[in-house]
Amino acid sequence: MGEKPETPIRFGIIGCANIARKVARAINLAPCSVLYAIGSRSIEKAKQFASDNGVRESVKIYGSYDQVLDDPFVDAVYMPLPTSLHLHWAVMAARRKKHVLIEKPTALDVTELEQILEACESNGVQFMDGSMWLHHPRTVKMKETLFDSKLLGDVNYIYSTSTTSVSPEFLENDIRVKADMDALGALGDIGWYCLGAILWAKNYQLPTLVTALPDVSKNSNGVILSCSASIQYGEPAETVGIIHCSFFSSTSMDLTITGSGGSLNLRDFIIPYQESSASFEFTVGAKLAQLHIGWNVKPQKVVVDSELPQEALMVQEFAGLVHDIRTSASHPDPKWPDISRKTQMLLDAVKKSVDFGCKPVYF
Amino acid sequence: MGEKPETPIRFGIIGCANIARKVARAINLAPCSVLYAIGSRSIEKAKQFASDNGVRESVKIYGSYDQVLDDPFVDAVYMPLPTSLHLHWAVMAARRKKHVLIEKPTALDVTELEQILEACESNGVQFMDGSMWLHHPRTVKMKETLFDSKLLGDVNYIYSTSTTSVSPEFLENDIRVKADMDALGALGDIGWYCLGAILWAKNYQLPTLVTALPDVSKNSNGVILSCSASIQYGEPAETVGIIHCSFFSSTSMDLTITGSGGSLNLRDFIIPYQESSASFEFTVGAKLAQLHIGWNVKPQKVVVDSELPQEALMVQEFAGLVHDIRTSASHPDPKWPDISRKTQMLLDAVKKSVDFGCKPVYF
Numbered sequence: 125m126g127e128k129p130e131t132p133i134r135f136g137i138i139g140c141a142n143i144a145r146k147v148a149r150a151i152n153l154a155p156c157s158v159l160y161a162i163g164s165r166s167i168e169k170a171k172q173f174a175s176d177n178g179v180r181e182s183v184k185i186y187g188s189y190d191q192v193l194d195d196p197f198v199d200a201v202y203m204p205l206p207t208s209l210h211l212h213w214a215v216m217a218a219r220r221k222k223h224v225l226i227e228k229p230t231a232l233d234v235t236e237l238e239q240i241l242e243a244c245e246s247n248g249v250q251f252m253d254g255s256m257w258l259h260h261p262r263t264v265k266m267k268e269t270l271f272d273s274k275l276l277g278d279v280n281y282i283y284s285t286s287t288t289s290v291s292p293e294f295l296e297n298d299i300r301v302k303a304d305m306d307a308l309g310a311l312g313d314i315g316w317y318c319l320g321a322i323l324w325a326k327n328y329q330l331p332t333l334v335t336a337l338p339d340v341s342k343n344s345n346g347v348i349l350s351c352s353a354s355i356q357y358g359e360p361a362e363t364v365g366i367i368h369c370s371f372f373s374s375t376s377m378d379l380t381i382t383g384s385g386g387s388l389n390l391r392d393f394i395i396p397y398q399e400s401s402a403s404f405e406f407t408v409g410a411k412l413a414q415l416h417i418g419w420n421v422k423p424q425k426v427v428v429d430s431e432l433p434q435e436a437l438m439v440q441e442f443a444g445l446v447h448d449i450r451t452s453a454s455h456p457d458p459k460w461p462d463i464s465r466k467t468q469m470l471l472d473a474v475k476k477s478v479d480f481g482c483k484p485v486y487f
Numbered sequence: 488m489g490e491k492p493e494t495p496i497r498f499g500i501i502g503c504a505n506i507a508r509k510v511a512r513a514i515n516l517a518p519c520s521v522l523y524a525i526g527s528r529s530i531e532k533a534k535q536f537a538s539d540n541g542v543r544e545s546v547k548i549y550g551s552y553d554q555v556l557d558d559p560f561v562d563a564v565y566m567p568l569p570t571s572l573h574l575h576w577a578v579m580a581a582r583r584k585k586h587v588l589i590e591k592p593t594a595l596d597v598t599e600l601e602q603i604l605e606a607c608e609s610n611g612v613q614f615m616d617g618s619m620w621l622h623h624p625r626t627v628k629m630k631e632t633l634f635d636s637k638l639l640g641d642v643n644y645i646y647s648t649s650t651t652s653v654s655p656e657f658l659e660n661d662i663r664v665k666a667d668m669d670a671l672g673a674l675g676d677i678g679w680y681c682l683g684a685i686l687w688a689k690n691y692q693l694p695t696l697v698t699a700l701p702d703v704s705k706n707s708n709g710v711i712l713s714c715s716a717s718i719q720y721g722e723p724a725e726t727v728g729i730i731h732c733s734f735f736s737s738t739s740m741d742l743t744i745t746g747s748g749g750s751l752n753l754r755d756f757i758i759p760y761q762e763s764s765a766s767f768e769f770t771v772g773a774k775l776a777q778l779h780i781g782w783n784v785k786p787q788k789v790v791v792d793s794e795l796p797q798e799a800l801m802v803q804e805f806a807g808l809v810h811d812i813r814t815s816a817s818h819p820d821p822k823w824p825d826i827s828r829k830t831q832m833l834l835d836a837v838k839k840s841v842d843f844g845c846k847p848v849y850f
Contacts, residue, residue: 142779143779145778146778149778276737277737281648281731281733283646283648283731289640337717337727338696338698338719338724341723350724352729354700354702360703361713364731366700366715366729366731368727368729372643373643373750374639374640374745374746374747374750374770374771375773375774375775382736382737383737385737387736391752392782395775395782396781397781397782398782399780399781407737407738408737410739412651416509417509417762417798418758418759418760419738419755419761433780435780484701
């Protein structure tokens, strides 16, 4: 991450989705960024958003996305638009030299994402998707436990869920179940995190094959509302990841990583139970006690405090990279586009397996 | 469960596997039973077992299984034999009017098990398998949470693991990886619990289809060392269960049951971390807090104390049923054979799907 910039990075928000409220707050919490402009399809919606969220009067309010992109003082845009609009607006933003912080899923498929990334690269702007949990210090601490210390031994099993029980109105009207808006449904909206977690745990190595499980549920327009998949490394398997995402089950965000020597577990990996402090558990060297009447060890809890919420840390990281590009003419950091690309590739593979009746899809 | 018998139920143990040590202790801990005889293939092995485990001098030591079954004072046998020997010895025991407490997996397939159950039924003896966790008061408490209170809403997702990281010697020599001994490998030995947990959570309703996942690992003799499966209810799915069992991953015994309204979770469901007290967590009505910066609720922990270890409670339950049959000429309780039969059917289906290249197997 770059140094703290002398002049803060000015963000424009394109689209006033609910999630924008959280990120608007994060932009102001982060030490190196400021909310500079808000654009919606209508000036009324933008004004409403501004007044609902106590946005400072100095923030520019625009009645179109284009106006945000045309404002020469906007350094970067945060884009919580329906997925079907990502390609157009992210490319437009890049062409106008705006750095792009975009909500997940990044695009309808990796072909679209490649176009966005190409536009960002050729225009020298930073790209990052909105996977906030990757920026939490707990995630950093877990990675140490996983990789640096080798406490878990060889990782051979990863399990991740992302579920939320939505309302009947959501199932009827939300853009996340509309084929022309967020065609990837639950897989794109919340499955993104599960797939990201598998890749994260495998240090962004792509799997050998991906197989959707037969429990997929779709609405009448073919949008996925619930699904599960097996993400397999090696054949025969050296590591297997299993994901489950659903709009029908009560809120869950489980992540378990198991190796030959131990396991790591948490149940709130995407959004911690509380902002200021988060935890995970790990168990190392677990065996059954003599006579198998209990365990020799119990899970150990690791607590990680966080001064800033993870979304502010994400904004801080992003703004730091933008600052580096601006002040020292450095290149955009390829790490974040690479993470997005691989996650989208994995998502495409699950979708393809679903579409082809749960046939395995090879990489 | 029956009343405490005036004369305790006399157990004979057939086979001196490691697990027999735990159950020998349980037989003596349970208030209504006594260890009466031990039989091994050689008198030396039986004597060694007796001395290793501080067995009282009054306990009969036999150098063959037949001698245990021929002893008229033996009421019931506990049978921790390799699975391939279950059919022969369980049928022999039943014919000699011995009640049968048998280790899991109950048989090599449900056809074999049906023969055992038929022998038990026609001879009026009780049958029960060694799924100890079903007898823990925590399990009873979880069932209340699940079914009586409807706290979780409609259960639509169940997840269960049973893994243990075995030694190279185990992979070479243990009977649980030998095709002529425990041909069902990890699926039979530890996957049994995962499948039992799915059935338990669905009140012993059989699923619609079962599909093995492609991550199966076998040894050179075709014995399963690791596998995963999807257990689906309804088509399209109303509930899906995912299981994972493995001889390669560090000890895990995860069970998560998620419904539309909440979830229940524990990580030691097969053998609690400690004998005297066990716990589970449940989360009800979880939503993300305003702005999605945390959860509105955290998991609640339920602690359940247990005066006797679960294996002693199993023996107590079994002995109570035997006592009822003996004193009031009542019929064996069909509940336990039914649980075993359904678990074995599910196991057979997973095995079949594995053998047929992960094709779905319908019930």
